Amino acid sequence: MTAPLDVPESASHAAPEAVAAGAGRTAIQGRSLGQIAWMRLKRDKIAMTGAGIIVFLVLVAICAPIIVKLFGHPPLEFHREMIDQETQIPKDRFGGIGWDFLFGVEPVWGRDIFSRIVYGARISLLIAFLATLLSVGIGTVLGVTAGYFGGWVDTVISRAMDVFLAFPLLVFAIALAGVVPDQAFGLSGDTLRVSLLIFIIGFFNWPYIGRIIRGQTLSLREREFVDAARSLGARGPYIIVRELLPNLMAPVLIYATLLIPTNILFEAALSFLGVGVRPPTPTWGGMLADAARIYTVPHFAIFPGLAIFITVLAFNLFGDGLRDALDPRGNR
Amino acid sequence: MTENEPLLSVQNLQKHFPVHKGLLKRQVGAVKAVDDISFEVFKGETLGLVGESGCGKSTTGRLVTRLLEPTGGKIVFEGRDITHAGQGSLRPLRRDMQMIFQDPYSSLNPRHTVGAIVGAPFRIQGVKPEQGIKKAVQEILELVGLNPEHYNRYPHEFSGGQRQRIGIARTLALKPKLIIADEPVSALDVSIQAQVVNLLEDLQNELNLTYVVIAHDLSVVRHISDRVAVMYLGKIVEIADRKRLYSAPMHPYTNALLSAVPVPDPRARADRERIRLTGDVPSPLNPPPACRFHTRCWKAQEICKTVEPPLEELAGGHRVACHFPENAPEVPAGSAGTPATA
Numbered sequence: 251m252t253a254p255l256d257v258p259e260s261a262s263h264a265a266p267e268a269v270a271a272g273a274g275r276t277a278i279q280g281r282s283l284g285q286i287a288w289m290r291l292k293r294d295k296i297a298m299t300g301a302g303i304i305v306f307l308v309l310v311a312i313c314a315p316i317i318v319k320l321f322g323h324p325p326l327e328f329h330r331e332m333i334d335q336e337t338q339i340p341k342d343r344f345g346g347i348g349w350d351f352l353f354g355v356e357p358v359w360g361r362d363i364f365s366r367i368v369y370g371a372r373i374s375l376l377i378a379f380l381a382t383l384l385s386v387g388i389g390t391v392l393g394v395t396a397g398y399f400g401g402w403v404d405t406v407i408s409r410a411m412d413v414f415l416a417f418p419l420l421v422f423a424i425a426l427a428g429v430v431p432d433q434a435f436g437l438s439g440d441t442l443r444v445s446l447l448i449f450i451i452g453f454f455n456w457p458y459i460g461r462i463i464r465g466q467t468l469s470l471r472e473r474e475f476v477d478a479a480r481s482l483g484a485r486g487p488y489i490i491v492r493e494l495l496p497n498l499m500a501p502v503l504i505y506a507t508l509l510i511p512t513n514i515l516f517e518a519a520l521s522f523l524g525v526g527v528r529p530p531t532p533t534w535g536g537m538l539a540d541a542a543r544i545y546t547v548p549h550f551a552i553f554p555g556l557a558i559f560i561t562v563l564a565f566n567l568f569g570d571g572l573r574d575a576l577d578p579r580g581n582r
Numbered sequence: 583m584t585e586n587e588p589l590l591s592v593q594n595l596q597k598h599f600p601v602h603k604g605l606l607k608r609q610v611g612a613v614k615a616v617d618d619i620s621f622e623v624f625k626g627e628t629l630g631l632v633g634e635s636g637c638g639k640s641t642t643g644r645l646v647t648r649l650l651e652p653t654g655g656k657i658v659f660e661g662r663d664i665t666h667a668g669q670g671s672l673r674p675l676r677r678d679m680q681m682i683f684q685d686p687y688s689s690l691n692p693r694h695t696v697g698a699i700v701g702a703p704f705r706i707q708g709v710k711p712e713q714g715i716k717k718a719v720q721e722i723l724e725l726v727g728l729n730p731e732h733y734n735r736y737p738h739e740f741s742g743g744q745r746q747r748i749g750i751a752r753t754l755a756l757k758p759k760l761i762i763a764d765e766p767v768s769a770l771d772v773s774i775q776a777q778v779v780n781l782l783e784d785l786q787n788e789l790n791l792t793y794v795v796i797a798h799d800l801s802v803v804r805h806i807s808d809r810v811a812v813m814y815l816g817k818i819v820e821i822a823d824r825k826r827l828y829s830a831p832m833h834p835y836t837n838a839l840l841s842a843v844p845v846p847d848p849r850a851r852a853d854r855e856r857i858r859l860t861g862d863v864p865s866p867l868n869p870p871p872a873c874r875f876h877t878r879c880w881k882a883q884e885i886c887k888t889v890e891p892p893l894e895e896l897a898g899g900h901r902v903a904c905h906f907p908e909n910a911p912e913v914p915a916g917s918a919g920t921p922a923t924a
Contacts, residue, residue, distance in 0.1 A: 280735030283692060474689035478752065481647050481681045482706045483673040496693035 297571020329360035384452025389459030397467025427525035596654030630807030686745035
């Protein structure tokens, strides 16, 4: 404790509620479970570091055009003058890293690696976030339905989950990406490829969330507050939306956060195989694929590899911290 | 509904849970949780329903409030048969019949504020009180002894006794006529139990409520009930008004239960004759034939194993299901008609 203070008379008679409420006695605000979890999360330094990196990456992705304008060259612009024409590798030491080209230049075409990484962040994060959103949407709806209604509804949805989980996703993605033409569904080019990827990754990953939500719903269904709502005359939709869903938000958030790095890696894998977003649009996986062929220039592979690694690590650390913060044991 | 008609009448109520086995899920047996019970509850009185764990009393509570559907028998509430009524037609009735739940920790949604929990009945039933839901909720909170300023607090910020009060407040929101209290104080400390029981009594006097209190603590039931029904393995073995049940119990099982109530005074404890039952409670999957208590009863004879004793009225308002009741009057009381309350 600190040095003795001159405590005014009123403070010694302060009621416990006023102390707990913090500011003033005018309106006592309770601390919701969410607020308590947030306080716990803030104390977790590692999780906060992960969160910081995520925020930084999202900002980079959003402000990509500005950043590239200020610090780099357009990502598709060739800079053959930096390349030694015989060996096809950058002339300068360290692969052309300097104030002009922050991460150096690519071999062969001489494109600015820095701006390609920055734009690649856009693709990776966009696809990962939207695919996760799709998975979470489908998974939550079907998981809650299966868990709450039981019976044949549960059987049908659970078998569907088994089917989706057994799907050879990578093979299917390669096949589909190879088959779809350049123009379809009213979209074309990059937009089409990105939408396709989001659909493939998101649509086939829903059982991951679905199974977890179904399990949580099964146990929540037996809690007495559901009986209480039913004894008041509440119907299924009311119970699902107002009683069950608020309690499901915690696992949804945790597993969504942990699903994102999986999706980032998946998109990188697809780009690496050449079935993701088509070149010359920069993607981290695509850059790794190019780097694999020209392995004499190490920095070409290091930067995209490091980018993927740091992103995935940040999400995993944050997701773990989130899971600890929302741990039910602490919520009593 | 006339003065003499019971508010709630349960006749031959039955709930069998089927047991399925095998790939085709054939029914191989049934858990006879509630097997042919009958009782009435009159307006303004408190009926206590006691028994061991697993005797079917909580199931009875859920059947009466129609959270479960009976597999047999009849439930009549305010003169209306609600045994197999659909959930739609039950909804308006739910305003008059409410339930207090046992576990104060799981009967409140941890994500809702107290205001949302106690205000839920208004929202679900579409009732708009004059002064607004918030004011109505705060009034009820005061009625059960909670600070109305705690409207925005969450259940985890309260103690067990306070949470049970919140549950009671939720029950009272729509001013019900009948309240089924399913072990309302079992999860609380003894001193808090006393507070909550007293609160229930005060509310009954103030709001003219009718209670069915399900409990396994006989001393609590003794304090709050007007009449008491004793259940064993899905059947009611004795119903009587409180005084008569506690002073002159007739069924051997009731005797054993009463002798098991803890006595605080060590000297009185030594004087008391303690009846110990041998054996375990049989499984409701396969209850003993005829009188269900005969496997543990010290008075069991041949007839107890072959003929099921009916729930008969032996003294005024005192009904027992036993072939050899204790404390039975020499001449059976000739009271005809419905049993009178004490």
